[in-house]
Amino acid sequence: MTTPARTSLSEPITAGVVTALVGFTSSFVVVVAGLRAVGADAGQAASGLLALTVTFGVGIIVLCLRYRIPITLAWSTPGAAMLVAAGADHHGGWPAAVGAFLVVGVLILATGLIPALGDLIGRIPTPIAQAMLAGVLLVLCLAPMESLAVQPLLTIPILLVWLVSARWLTRWALPLALVTALVVIGIYVGVHEVSVPATSSWWPQMTWTTPEFDASSIIGLAIPLYVVTMASQNVPGVAVLKSFGYETPWRPAMFVTGTGTVIGAPFGGHAINLAALSAALAAGEEAGADPARRWIAGVSAGISYLVLAALSGVLVTITDLAPHGLLEAVAGLALLATFANALLGAFGRPEVRVAAALTFVTAAAGVTFWGIGGAFWAIVVGLIAHMVLGGGPGSPSRASAEAE
Known part of the structure; x- marks a missing residue:
């Protein structure tokens, strides 16, 4: 009986390492782009990436050891994409953005402590929430084609590797596209002799920013x-x-996620949460035949994330050296599946389709009033249209319906 147990231990450990590699490499460019969009310089973005990775890495280990369940956490990739979309309309500066991140952490904490707050979020109809997300993601999902038009020789290798990998190595399509991008950037830097910006550092670093609480940033960034x-x-x-x-x-x-967000916010972390897509890698059969031992995959993922956190300075410095729009193209590829699923969720129900369409175009257009960005107004417009056109204020069963 001892030998099978030892053999099976390698499966969850390997699954955890794969979970971390895929989760980190497939979306860190979205996070960096989001932080830079709302005012972070290279050092502050590197600090945010480090803070996020460390807080959710530790959170994974704590939850898995305590509950013996393969609970994995992640940074909010759609949230980072929302920051990209909101960046042009955010005028409060980086300290105000950090204040908004801190408010998000408090709201997540309150969600666990106050059931009514979770119920309130649950009353936002699925099509409205998904349409808002799709509108926010549209900006980044256009990036691959925009980059292709501007710099085809640099972009084509990335697109080809991603496309071929998506056919035969689905799980590794985005990491391989990222590796290709890094190779392309290396060649570009060598040919053009690009120098490292003064604000960049190859080493991981934590940079404290004192939060500022600005009403427009709280409404326009924190709530969406x-x-x-x-x-x-x-x-x-x-x-x-x-x-x-x-x-x-x-x-x-x-x-755990609310506390982690509050702790990470002054260092630039925007939000951590339960993992969605990467969660299946640690909870599925690839993490071992015995479901009772798959929590080991979660611990392995948490430890692997802590190791990857050391690369935060290097990766942000590389994004500074990259030609404009190239890594954004990788970010767009990373979000395509999420964008497609959001569109399906938004327009799948005919009776809510018009309200969802209004939500989508409001978010995509980046409509701004009183310094408050389009994501917030998209929710407002969508809920008003939903109530006027029929369907009431929303179904309280939204969250439970999605969970099923």
Whole structure:
């Protein structure tokens, strides 16, 4: 009996390492782009990437050891994409953005402590939430084709590697596209003799920013970021674990992710949450035949994330050296599947389709009033249209429906 147990231990450990590699490499460019869009310089963006990776890496280890469930956490990738879309309309500066991140952490904590707050988010109809997300993601999802038009020789190798890999090595398509991008950037830097910007550092660093609380930033950044994180990460994260037979400890998970977001915010971390897509890698059969031992994959993923955190300075410096728009193209590829799923969720129900369309175009257009960006107004417009056109204020069963 001892030999099989030892043999099976390698499976969850390997699955955890793969979870971290895929989760980190497939979306860190979105996070960096989002932080830079709302005012972070290279050092502050590197600090944010480091803070996020460390806080959710530690959070994974704590939850997995405590509950013996393969609970994995992640940064809010859709939230980072929302920051990219909001960047042009955000005039409060980096300290105000950090203040908004801190508010998001408090709201996530409150969600675990106050059931009514979770119910309020649950009353936002799925098509409205998904349409807002799709509109926010549109900006980045256009980046691959925009880059192709401007710099085809640099972009074509990335697109080809991604496309071929998506056909035969689906899980590794984005990491391989990223590796290709790094090779292209290396050649570009060598040919053009690009120098490292003064604000960049190859080493991981934590940079403190004292938060400033600005009303327009709280309404325009914090509230949409909170809604996107809850609707597009935490609720699907619960559903993924449930599909493998695990019940998520909701309150402890919200406490850990909310606390992690609050701790990471002054160092530039925008939000951490339950993992959705990468959660399946640690909770599925690839993490071992025995479901009771798959929590080891979660611990392995958490440790692997802590190792990857050391690369934060290097990776942000590389993004500074890259030709404009090239890594954004990789970010767009990383978000295509999420964008497609959001469109399906937004326009799948005919009775809500017009309200969802209004939500989508409002978010995509980046409509701004009183310094408050398009993501917030998209929700407002969508909910008003939904009530006027029929369907009431929203179904309280949205979250439970998604979890099933």
